[in-house]
Amino acid sequence: MGRFSDDDLRAVVARYEATRAAALTERDEQLRAFHAAGWRPVDLQRVTGYSRETIRQALRPEVRRATNVSRRKTPPQPPADYRPYGDRRPYVVAETLAALNGPAEGLVALPRHLDWSGHAEYDLSRPARLESMYKVVLTEAGTVDDLNTWLNADFLRRLWPALWLPPQLRRRWEEAFPELAATRTEAA
Template sequence: MRRYAKPIVVTDDLALLRGRITGVVTLPSHLDWSGSADYKLEAPDRTVDLYRTVLIEATKPDDLHAFLDRATLTRLWPTLWLPADLRRAWEERFPQLKDTASRAAAA
């Protein structure tokens, strides 16, 4: 059982994910209050951190649409550490993400 009932936010359509793929993204404080809210997208580790943070902390679909990119999410999906209930919700809505993770595990 979860300690607090933070809602899980999933987009209705992966095509709506049209975030930046280059440059520096600064997340608003409701998504990242760590003090390191700047993410240089050319740095693979920071891109992974950005996607993980947005997926976990999103409070509305607009958060996902503004900061995530469909192709990048699909590429990173197998390597993202996410809470099991969040991963399950996304994979139930978008089975192709689960397929991507399965193919990566088999490789």
């Protein structure tokens, strides 16, 4: 932080805030003077380039005060029955790991309903692409058939500890298949 102290920085900010407040007050007074001289708000807006709301607040200081007070209130809270998206998302879980008979080698091109990224081709010999494909299929699958077609049970068991997945999805799969949860504790 060198030659500057916390107090130096606070002083810079305080000068800026004081200068800004004074400039705002002066500008508003001048705009009110123009308005009193016959300028319509629409003309003030056209010439200055300010928004309609800025002109309104400049001409009526009580509007600015009311606006600023309402901005300081705490932000609105979600409804009492609100659930985060991850808790509402309908993640699909396989009925059995034995039914996951997806490809185990080669190049795989996922259908658009699973991967619309434009990079839907996966080389299963490349570990990073394999992990990426499994993450996409697990998060985007809409049916058990999607899972059975594109996932391989042996790969899933091997990759499970390293896959980055939404916590809700991971929890649902591990509740259905405790052996997957065991692979995570073994890997740790």
